[in-house]
Structure formats: structure tokens, C-alpha cells
Amino acid sequence: MPFLMCLRRFVFGAAMAALGLAGPALAAVGVPEAATDPMDASQRAFGRARDMLLQVRTLLRGQDSQASVGSGFVVTDEGHLITNYHVVSQFALRPAQYRLVYATADGRQGALQLLDVDVVHDLALLKLADPAALAGRGALRFRPESEPLLRGERIHSLGNPLDVGFAVVGGAYNGLVERSFLPTVFFGGSLSSGMSGGPSLDDRGRVIGVNVATRRDGEQVSFLVPGQFAEKLLERSRAARPVTQPLYPRLVEQLLAHQDALTAAFVALPWRGSGHPRYVIPVPQERFMRCWGNSTPSDSRGLQFERSDCAMDSRIFISGSLQLGHIAVQHEAYDGRRLGSVRFLERYSRSFRNESFGGDTRQLTSPQCHEQYVAGNGVPLRAVMCVRAYKKLAGLYDMSLLVALLDGTETGAQGRMDASGVSFENAQKLAAFYLAGFGVDESGKPAKAGPKAPPRPAGKASAP
Amino acid sequence: MSTSPLALLELLDRDGRVRSSLSVARWPLRIGRAYDNDQVLDDPHVAPYHAVLDIDGDGRVQLLQLPALNGSQLGRRRLAEGERAVLAPGEAAWTAGLSRLRLRLPGEPIEPEKPLHRTGGHLLTVVLGLLLWGWLMVDRFVHLDPGAEVMDWLAPLLGIPAGIVGWCLAWALASKLFQHRFDFWPHLGVAVVFGLAIEVVDLLLPALAASSGWAWPSRIDVAVSAALALAMVWSHARLVLPNLRRALSVVAVAGYVASAGVLGALNLQKDDRWFSELYVSTLPPPALLFAKPVSREAFLGEAAALRARLDRKVREVQQEQKATADPEEE
Numbered sequence: 001m002p003f004l005m006c007l008r009r010f011v012f013g014a015a016m017a018a019l020g021l022a023g024p025a026l027a028a029v030g031v032p033e034a035a036t037d038p039m040d041a042s043q044r045a046f047g048r049a050r051d052m053l054l055q056v057r058t059l060l061r062g063q064d065s066q067a068s069v070g071s072g073f074v075v076t077d078e079g080h081l082i083t084n085y086h087v088v089s090q091f092a093l094r095p096a097q098y099r100l101v102y103a104t105a106d107g108r109q110g111a112l113q114l115l116d117v118d119v120v121h122d123l124a125l126l127k128l129a130d131p132a133a134l135a136g137r138g139a140l141r142f143r144p145e146s147e148p149l150l151r152g153e154r155i156h157s158l159g160n161p162l163d164v165g166f167a168v169v170g171g172a173y174n175g176l177v178e179r180s181f182l183p184t185v186f187f188g189g190s191l192s193s194g195m196s197g198g199p200s201l202d203d204r205g206r207v208i209g210v211n212v213a214t215r216r217d218g219e220q221v222s223f224l225v226p227g228q229f230a231e232k233l234l235e236r237s238r239a240a241r242p243v244t245q246p247l248y249p250r251l252v253e254q255l256l257a258h259q260d261a262l263t264a265a266f267v268a269l270p271w272r273g274s275g276h277p278r279y280v281i282p283v284p285q286e287r288f289m290r291c292w293g294n295s296t297p298s299d300s301r302g303l304q305f306e307r308s309d310c311a312m313d314s315r316i317f318i319s320g321s322l323q324l325g326h327i328a329v330q331h332e333a334y335d336g337r338r339l340g341s342v343r344f345l346e347r348y349s350r351s352f353r354n355e356s357f358g359g360d361t362r363q364l365t366s367p368q369c370h371e372q373y374v375a376g377n378g379v380p381l382r383a384v385m386c387v388r389a390y391k392k393l394a395g396l397y398d399m400s401l402l403v404a405l406l407d408g409t410e411t412g413a414q415g416r417m418d419a420s421g422v423s424f425e426n427a428q429k430l431a432a433f434y435l436a437g438f439g440v441d442e443s444g445k446p447a448k449a450g451p452k453a454p455p456r457p458a459g460k461a462s463a464p
Numbered sequence: 465m466s467t468s469p470l471a472l473l474e475l476l477d478r479d480g481r482v483r484s485s486l487s488v489a490r491w492p493l494r495i496g497r498a499y500d501n502d503q504v505l506d507d508p509h510v511a512p513y514h515a516v517l518d519i520d521g522d523g524r525v526q527l528l529q530l531p532a533l534n535g536s537q538l539g540r541r542r543l544a545e546g547e548r549a550v551l552a553p554g555e556a557a558w559t560a561g562l563s564r565l566r567l568r569l570p571g572e573p574i575e576p577e578k579p580l581h582r583t584g585g586h587l588l589t590v591v592l593g594l595l596l597w598g599w600l601m602v603d604r605f606v607h608l609d610p611g612a613e614v615m616d617w618l619a620p621l622l623g624i625p626a627g628i629v630g631w632c633l634a635w636a637l638a639s640k641l642f643q644h645r646f647d648f649w650p651h652l653g654v655a656v657v658f659g660l661a662i663e664v665v666d667l668l669l670p671a672l673a674a675s676s677g678w679a680w681p682s683r684i685d686v687a688v689s690a691a692l693a694l695a696m697v698w699s700h701a702r703l704v705l706p707n708l709r710r711a712l713s714v715v716a717v718a719g720y721v722a723s724a725g726v727l728g729a730l731n732l733q734k735d736d737r738w739f740s741e742l743y744v745s746t747l748p749p750p751a752l753l754f755a756k757p758v759s760r761e762a763f764l765g766e767a768a769a770l771r772a773r774l775d776r777k778v779r780e781v782q783q784e785q786k787a788t789a790d791p792e793e794e
Binding site: 301302303338339340342345348349350352353357359360365366367368369370371372373375376380381382383384385388389390391392394397402406412424428431435436 | 605606607609610611674677679734735736737742743744745746747748749750751753755756757758759760761762763764766767768769770771773774775777778781782
């Protein structure tokens with residue numbers, strides 16, 4: 001599915017990844033807000049939380065130079081603190097090479113221990129190596145789930161942007177991000193690198209979320225991890241022993257659970273129709289995916305096609321060079337009646353050839369493929385399933401499935417599904433679900449939305 | 465009175481052609497740089513009286529090396545002063561200094577007469593050439609969208625014949641250099657035959673793969689095309705250097721086997737498979753699809769075999785990493 005890549009695609013990524021601050025410093029833009037009341041609220045929030053706010057630094061063990069910086073906040077009197085997983089990912093994956101330290105607003109420093117992570121929600125639980133060092137400063141409390149925020153409510157994000165100094169950024173709570181599989185708070189404010197892992201507080205200084213990411217192609221479009229996940233992580237692991245070995249097995253455990261849930265949710269939604277007059281092509285519901293479409297201009301002399309490109313926006317951050325845990329589905333429907341069969345078949349094959357599956361990398365093996373002609377619903381399909389395995393996250397795979405409808409000599413359709421970071425069983429489950437979505441509609445009427453239900457467990461309908 | 469000569473002594477040039485020849489009427493016969501030899505050699509690396517050819521008691525011709533700095537080379541054997549060597553019929557060629565000499569003796573077999581390249585062959589070459597040209601134009605037609613500009617056609621229309629002719633002219637010049645013949649037509653014959661063969665293979669192998677569902681014809685396509693291209697160059701080279709036929713064959717076969725082996729081994733090491741092609745991408749029209757589609761369950765059941773291969777690879781990588789990791793890590 002070659003010719004064009006969708007223009008408006010964006011990548012969400014853990015865009016805030018606690019960066020080494022090598023980039024140009026931002027120009028000073030400290031314009032005070034007009035309304036005085038929110039300013040007071042921000043001032044109060046910052047004043048109260050200041051003592052519980054820390055900068056979290058990952059240092060290279062040998063030379064003590066900063067590998068990354070982020071923010072964090074104290075949540076218990078025993079010195080537990082919460083930050084993002086991506087702030088401490090280098091330590092989590094290579095604890096022998098790095099160490100973690102904190103710095104307070106008043107210049108105090110000390111060592112940190114990593115207790116546990118929630119890689120799916122990008123959270124980490126740390127503890128002061130010497131809790132006595134900051135004893136008596138208090139801890140931030142979470143806002144209870146029973147008191148949901150209203151859209152437009154004022155919230156205050158704290159952290160140390162770009163290693164410039166501790167700061168508070170005001171903004172609005174805008175509900176949860178739409179079409180996101182993982183619940184994520186849409187924060188209408190500006191987060192910058194280095195604020196990752198800092199708390200976002202309500203007017204009463206209670207934690208409602210953890211700063212995690214921002215969109216670089218927008219203005220004031222930032223994201224928070226809902227506080228409940230941080231609270232759960234704290235409850236689960238507050239007594240855990242400090243991490244001394246690479247956390248890969250723990251990550252795999254969490255990622256396996258996540259992909260199980262994601263796969264189950266994905267195959268539970270029936271495909272919606274592509275609107276093609278003849279072909280039944282699986283297009284996912286936009287519950288937690290976003291679809292873009294385009295087509296060739298009508299005056300084109302060559303191959304006509306319409307395409308759709310659906311993908312989950314978010315990825316799970318593992319390390320600077322590895323993000324995974326998403327599903328993408330795309331298709332192109334071709335009309336070669338202006339070309340004639342010979343020319344059409346040449347382009348149809350060329351389009352099928354023009355696919356890439358990646359090669360051998362540090363993270364993944366090179367792909368292994370299985371190809372075969374498969375009986376679709378009323379039409380033969382060419383199916384190519386390529387799988388790569390994660391080298392360090394053993395048990396997780398990337399699966400790609402290419403499908404071409406072999407229906408005519410002048411029209412056709414090809415689709416591709418990609419699932420990254422899934423178990424082999426779920427890769428097969430997704431592949432089976434996708435293959436079952438292809439067919440032809442002999443009635444000649446445009447396919448209705450959602451005509452192809454996913455395979456249901458047999459016998460359910462006949463139960464009394 | 466003319467009697468049949470005892471032998472014919474030939475002086476060869478660097479291309480192996482006869483520069484001059486001497487009918488031998490009596491033995492012995494002396495060879496050297498001095499003017500009073502029977503065969504005078506104008507070669508600074510030859511002694512004034514370099515060697516003598518004489519007949520021994522059994523009637524065989526012998527080469528006797530006289531005192532000389534450089535001696536003579538007979539096959540692999542080097543003759544020093546005072547040494548003798550028998551010159552057998554059919555093998556009586558040697559080097560004195562830089563001069564190549566050959567003695568033709570009675571009873572030697574004579575190679576049959578070789579035919580000239582006749583014009584009938586040209587006609588076939590022309591027909592095949594037109595066929596190749598037409599084939600490539602059809603290929604161009606398939607790749608162009610309908611309503612293409614004249615300019616889009618001009619390049620292949622003129623470029624293809626110009627390319628083929630240019631290629632053959634270059635080889636013909638090489639023939640001229642080594643064989644003193646401008647062998648354009650034989651080279652053109654080689655180029656169009658192999659050009660057509662490569663085109664046919666590139667069409668048929670993927671088509672066979674697509675229609676049968678077997679992967680192997682598509683996998684070997686590149687290797688077969690490369691073999692044909694190499695055979696084409698070998699055929700050209702053979703026309704240019706007919707004397708080196710055996711050496712050329714050995715180089716071609718050894719080169720092919722070695723590069724195919726290296727590429728295959730690299731693929732195997734990097735991607736865990738011999739061939740670089742990941743999957744068959746040629747899609748057949750329904751009428752030419754002879755393979756029977758399998759059920760989805762069968763497809764996925766077979767695909768499950770991928771897991772064992774991938775997991776084996778991951779285990780290998782992890783063991784390798786464990787072996788090379790810093791002692792601090794893990």
C-alpha cells in the first residue's frame with residue numbers, strides 16, 4: 001500500500017521523555033495571567049506542594065553526569081515518591097550503569113531507590129534511600145475518585161521544566177482524551193520536558209494526575225496519567241524491595257497483561273464496513289483508534305484507489321528507542337478499469353511488494369513470514385503473516401498481516417494489520433479476526449456498516 | 465628439387481599468431497640472436513647462440529640449451545645450460561627469452577577448418593533482437609499509465625537499441641584488440657539471446673510462484689537471473705579470448721558459487737533464511753490461480769511454526785549477550 005503516506009499523521013509517543021536538555025533553551029515567556037483568582041490558587045498550590053516536589057535525576061554511575069532529569073513528588077511520610085517510568089527507564093533497564101538521586105527546591109540532594117513501575121501507565125514508585133532526610137515535610141494526597149473533576153476546572157501542574165527551576169503551570173481539566181485505550185487526562189496547559197513525573201493538583205492541593213506528555217504539533221495540549229493509577233501502584237508496592245536487577249521480566253509481565261486486555265477489547269468490537277460496493281474490508285471502530293482516509297484525484301489517469309489508515313495514537317514507552325503496544329489497520333481499495341488488466345495486475349503486485357517489516361535491530365529479530373492462499377468469504381486471499389520477536393522482552397512479538405483480495409483482473413483491495421508487543425497467541429487471535437473480516441458482497445449493494453460480526457463463541461445463541 | 469620439409473619452425477607474436485616460419489630442411493638447427501643462426505631472434509633476452517634443435521638416435525627432435533642467461537621455458541619446465549628436452553608432436557612450443565617458438569612436426573593432427581560467421585546467422589540475430597526490443601517496449605507499456613506523453617516512449621524506443629548496440633560495440637572493440645576481428649554480430653547474438661532469456665525467466669518464475677503457491681520459483685528468481693547475466697558476460701569474454709576458455713569458465717563458476725555462498729550465508733546469519741526475498745509479492749489473476757486456498761485455521765496453524773524459529777533466535781541472542789555482557793550488567 002504504497003503510494004502515499006497519510007499526511008496528517010502524528011505520533012503521540014512519550015513526547016515528554018525526560019530529555020537530556022541539550023536543546024535550545026526557551027525564551028522567557030512568563031506572562032502573568034489576567035485573572036487574579038487563579039493566580040492565587042496557583043500560588044497556594046505551589047506553596048503547599050513545594051516541599052513535596054523533587055527533581056529526579058538519573059546519573060551515569062561512573063562519572064555522575066546527568067543522563068536524564070524529570071520531576072517527582074512525595075506521597076507518604078515514609079518517603080515514597082511517584083514519577084514517570086520514562087524518567088527512570090534507564091535505571092530500570094540497566095541498574096548497574098545508572099543511579100537515581102533527587103534534588104529539592106531548597107537545594108538538598110540524596111539517593112533514591114526504585115521500588116516498582118507501572119510501565120503501561122508510565123509510572124514509577126521510588127523511595128528515598130534515607131527517609132529521615134526529608135522527614136516532617138509531609139506528603140501530597142490524592143483526590144479521591146469519588147470527587148470527579150468537572151471540565152474546565154482549574155488545575156496546576158508542578159515540575160522542573162528544562163532543568164530551569166521549579167515551576168507551576170496553570171491550565172484546565174478537559175476530561176479524558178477521546179479514543180484512547182488507556183485513560184489519559186487531557187490537560188489544557190503547557191508541559192515541558194523535565195516536568196515529567198511532576199504532580200498536577202486541584203485547587204485544594206490534591207493530586208489529580210501525573211504529568212506525562214505533551215503534543216508538540218499543538219498548543220497547550222498536554223496529558224496526565226490519572227492519579228488513581230499512581231495510587232494503585234503505591235498501594236501495591238509500597239513495601240517492595242529496591243530494584244537491583246534489570247526490570248525486563250517485570251515489564252513483560254505488565255505488558256502481557258495489557259496486551260491481553262487490548263486484544264480482548266479489540267476483537268470484541270465488530271468491524272465496520274469500508275463502504276466499498278463489492279468488497280467487504282475490515283475497518284476498525286474508532287473507539288480507541290483514529291482513522292484517516294484519502295483517495296486519488298478523480299482526474300488521475302492511472303490506478304484509482306481509496307485508502308484508510310487507522311491507528312492507535314499512543315505507544316507504551318519502554319526506552320528511548322523502543323515504544324510498543326499498539327494496533328494499526330489500513331487498507332487500499334483499487335480500481336484499475338482505466339488501466340486494463342495487464343497494467344492493473346502489474347500495479348497490484350507492485351503495491352503488494354511495497355511493504356516493509358523492518359529488519360534485525362537491537363530490540364527485535366528480523367521478521368519470519370508465513371504465506372499462503374487463504375479462503376476468504378467468497379474470495380481467495382493472499383495472506384502473508386510476518387512476525388518479529390522482542391529480544392529482551394521475551395514472549396512479546398510484533399505481528400504484521402498482509403492480505404490481498406484475488407477477485408478480479410481490474411479491481412482489488414489490500415489490507416495490512418500491525419500489532420506491536422503482543423503475545424504469539426494474541427497475534428494469531430488478531431490475525432484470525434482480521435482475516436475473517438475480508439470477503440465479497442455478491443448482492444452488489446454497498447456494504448452496510450458493521451456487516452461482519454467477529455466470530456462468536458459457538459452455541460451461545462442456542463442456549464435457552 | 466622440392467622435398468617435403470622435415471619440420472616447420474614458427475615464431476609467434478603476442479597473440480599467438482605466426483609472425484614468421486622457417487621450413488626445416490636439415491638437422492641440427494641453431495637458434496639465437498647472432499646473424500649466422502638458422503633462426504635469428506631479435507630479442508635482447510636471448511643469447512647470441514641460444515639453443516640447438518637436433519634429432520636423437522630414436523628420431524625424436526630434441527631441444528638443447530646452450531649457455532644463456534635466461535634459458536628456455538618448455539611448459540612448466542625450465543631448461544638450464546646443457547639440458548635437453550624432447551619436443552613431442554603437438555606439444556612442441558617453448559619460449560626463449562621473450563620469444564615464443566613452435567615446431568610443427570610430421571604426423572601432427574591438424575584442427576578441422578572453422579566455418580566463417582555466415583549471414584544466415586545475422587538474420588536470426590536480427591529477429592531475436594527485434595523480439596527483445598518489442599518485449600521491452602511491451603514492458604514499458606505496462607509500466608506507463610494510459611495517455612503517456614511521446615517523451616515517455618522516446619527514451620525506451622531509442623534507448624533500448626542504442627544500449628544493446630553500444631554494449632555489443634564495446635565487446636566488438638575488445639575482440640578487435642585481442643582477435644583483430646571486429647566481431648559485432650557474434651556479440652550481438654550473445655546479447656540478445658541472453659537478454660531474452662533473462663526477460664523470460666523474470667516473467668515465468670514469479671508467475672509460476674504466483675499461480676502454484678510455491679515460494680521457491682520466486683525465491684530463486686534473482687539467483688537465476690544473475691547466473692544468466694554472468695553466463696552472458698562469460699560468452700562475450702569467450703569470443704574475445706577463445707584461448708582462455710577453460711580459465712574463464714573456472715573463474716565464472718567459482719565467482720558465482722563464492723558470491724552466492726557468501727550472500728546466502730550473510731542472509732542466514734542476519735535474517736535466518738537463505739534468500740533475501742521475504743515473501744512472494746506477485747499476485748495472480750483469478751483465472752491463473754491454480755493453488756487451492758487453505759482455510760483460515762489451517763493458515764494460522766501453519767503460521768504457528770514461526771514461533772519456534774523466533775524463540776530459538778531470541779535464545780541465541782540472549783546467550784550471546786550473556787557471554788559478552790559486562791560483568792556488572794545482570
